[in-house]
Amino acid sequence: MIPLPSVKQLLGRRDWLRLASAASAGLTVFTPVLGQAQQIGFDQQRTVADMLTGLVGGNSVRELGVSLTVPALADNGTLVPVSVQVVSPMSEQDHVSHIYLLSSRNPVMQVAAFVLGPWSGRAEISTRVRLAGSQQLLALARLSSGECRYALAEVIVTESACMDAS
Amino acid sequence: MTQGLARLQWPHNIVAGDVVKVRLLVQHPMHTGYQQDMQGSVIARNVLLWLTCTLGDQQVFRVEPSSGIAANPYFEFFVRAPTSADMVVRWQDDLGVAGEWQQRMFVADRKTPVP
Numbered sequence: 001m002i003p004l005p006s007v008k009q010l011l012g013r014r015d016w017l018r019l020a021s022a023a024s025a026g027l028t029v030f031t032p033v034l035g036q037a038q039q040i041g042f043d044q045q046r047t048v049a050d051m052l053t054g055l056v057g058g059n060s061v062r063e064l065g066v067s068l069t070v071p072a073l074a075d076n077g078t079l080v081p082v083s084v085q086v087v088s089p090m091s092e093q094d095h096v097s098h099i100y101l102l103s104s105r106n107p108v109m110q111v112a113a114f115v116l117g118p119w120s121g122r123a124e125i126s127t128r129v130r131l132a133g134s135q136q137l138l139a140l141a142r143l144s145s146g147e148c149r150y151a152l153a154e155v156i157v158t159e160s161a162c163m164d165a166s
Numbered sequence: 167m168t169q170g171l172a173r174l175q176w177p178h179n180i181v182a183g184d185v186v187k188v189r190l191l192v193q194h195p196m197h198t199g200y201q202q203d204m205q206g207s208v209i210a211r212n213v214l215l216w217l218t219c220t221l222g223d224q225q226v227f228r229v230e231p232s233s234g235i236a237a238n239p240y241f242e243f244f245v246r247a248p249t250s251a252d253m254v255v256r257w258q259d260d261l262g263v264a265g266e267w268q269q270r271m272f273v274a275d276r277k278t279p280v281p
Contacts, residue, residue, distance in 0.1 A: 083242070111234035
């Protein structure tokens, strides 16, 4: 696949700004830019099945026992606090071994993978992520038995992390 | 080459066996590979490939971030503190630069209740 030059590379930065502000129908200008920055179509999002296959394998997967906390509205996609809690005794026999954070719209689907164990005491992690637009986030927990559990959360992102040129 | 700056925080008073919340902040730009500089050229991807925390001899936390983690990555996790030990944080990024940060976790002995 030949990488396409971005609109910003073809036009100068100032040209681009002038063009963008001059365009009365702003969306017609912005749509192709967004599409390229995210490498998936403007309206395309990964489905839950897209996100789960590959990580789950042949194990059973249920939407249960995981809570994913994200702000409903994130003003700035470059820094969104996310926390994941999994109901688990975290004992030697029954604990959470992995937590995956997956995004339906970021260019890279897997935001992060965490490795936990019985030494953790609590199956809970928090971090701050980048989001390329409004989307669904998925937290997938893999238990020591191999079973997978997940939770979904919707986020509205006003300003995409991938648009930022600074 | 080892360099890097991190901040580790946990509660002041830890008693043996407590489950402690650890807060970790690492200084790193986490360039996504999609951003451009002021000249319009793409900044090469430079994100943390992995980061591990070791308490004593036990590796207690490992994360494999991608470009989806915000600049200056921040992580919160829990760990059961059995005894005083060094918490060692190690990480490596796309440029091959490795980082290390070490901090002592002091844990008080659990007092047996007086009958």
